[in-house]
Amino acid sequence: MARGDHPKRTPFYGACLMILAFLSIWPAATVDELWLSICLYVFAVVAGLAGCLMTFRDYSF
Numbered sequence: 001m002a003r004g005d006h007p008k009r010t011p012f013y014g015a016c017l018m019i020l021a022f023l024s025i026w027p028a029a030t031v032d033e034l035w036l037s038i039c040l041y042v043f044a045v046v047a048g049l050a051g052c053l054m055t056f057r058d059y060s061f
Contacts, residue, residue: 021051
């Protein structure tokens with residue numbers, strides 16, 4: 001295995017993205033500016049989907 005080519009790196013980054021998506025919903029709910037709240041919700045959806053794809057890419061359902 002080459003350096004930096006660890007097989008568990010991509011699922012770890014995916015899990016980090018999902019955690020970041022979950023945590024970004026909290027400030028989105030407390031912000032009074034509607035445009036900023038919408039941007040944070042859109043970021044949370046995109047980061048959550050990317051995190052799910054990266055985390056569960058090796059599973060065949």
